Amino acid sequence: MPSPLSVRSLRLVVRTFSELCITVGTLIVLFVAYVLLWTGVKAADAADDGIATLNSRWARQPAAPSAGAPSAPSASPSPYRDGKPFATMRIPRFGSGWEWPVLENTEARTLQKGLGHYSGTARPGESGNFAVAGHRRTYGDPFKDFPKLRPGDAVIVNDGTTWFTYRIAKEPYRTVPTDTAVVDPVPRRSGFEGPGRYLTLTTCEPEWGSSHRLIAWAHLDATRPVSEGKPPDLTG
Amino acid sequence: MYGWIWRHLPGNAWVRSVIALLLVLAVVYALFQYVFPWAEPLLPFGDVTVDGASAGGAGAGQ
Structure with a gap:
């Protein structure tokens, strides 16, 4: 028969251990809810904000026919501001309501608010490669249906003055994260030969991993x- | 642990329950506002760019 004191201390240890287990379990459940649900709520909010910002900015300035930003005081179009939206993208294959802002640069913070434009790659409609990255999972899952892209699918970009309709050239291509040649002005392995007006989309592969990347190429x-x-692809 | 907190809360059972609920909400708020946003980039779901050595990209914040 153990002494009452040792029974009490044993109970204390068991109880504290159970409480710790419950606490850790609750933390994990909360974290999963954050990653799967809350990041999507935040991203949808930020994307709505971004699109609203663009619409009000575009409403203030008269639409000019050129592809560049018409309000630029200098001869060349004004540079995009880091982390700020400058265009919207729609991909009818992903659903009629699928619309995301495209923001400048591909930093983690930027990609939490929408799609990210690889700094230094072409602007929409420009000669070269307009390269855009997006989350496949979490933060609103913008590129969740990426593998469903097929040749001929439309990717429609609006920069406030022009609708650019790009056509997917081939089924998504799987590569490694270090393969930066996929966003070259003439992307390697895209099947494109010679300079042109291209678009590249990148996201992660597999869906919940990061060992590879999925790439989709399109031409203007x-x-x-x-x-x-x-454009007809949005109205038809 | 929780028993110790309960015993150190002031007031009767009702007051303690309210304070305990507020404490839980404060902890959840701090987690969602500060802890999880810090921890989430450590997961691989944000690696969506091709960027060489994952430097400066949408990686895990390297």
């Missing part, structure tokens, strides 16, 4: 001034 198919209304 049509442009349409915003004043003429939405």
Whole structure:
């Protein structure tokens, strides 16, 4: 028969251990809820904000036919501001409501608010490669359906003055994270030969991992001034 | 642990319950506002760019 004191201390140890286990379990559940749900809420909020910012900015300045930012005081178009939205992207394959802002640079903070434009790559519609990265999972899952992209799918970018309709050239291509040649002006392995007006989308592969990347390439198919209304791919 | 906190809260059972609930909410708020945003980039879901040695990209904050 053990003494009452040792029974009490044993109970204390067992109880404290159980409480710690429950606490850790609760923490894990909360963290999963944060990653799966709350990041999506935050990203949807930030994306709505970004699109609203763009719409009000575009409403203030008259639409100019050129592809560059018309308010630029200098001869060249004004540079995009880091971490700020400058265009919207729609991909009908991902659903009619799928619209995300495209922000400048691909830092983690930027990609939490929408899609990120690789700094230094071409602007929408420019000769070269307009390269954009996006989350496949978490933060709103913008590129969740990335593997469903097929040749001929439209990727429509609006920079406030022009609708740029790009066409996916081939099924998504899987590569390693260090393969930066996929965002070259003439992307390697894209099948494109010679300079052109290209678009590259990148996201992670596998869905919940980071060992590889999925790449989709497109080429500029049509442009349409915003004043003429939405392109046929969005209205049809 | 929780028993110790309960015993050190002031007031009767009702007051203690309210204070305990507020404490829980404060902890959850701090987790969602500060701890989880710090911890989340350590997961691989943000690695969506091609960027050479994962420097400066959307990686795990290297």
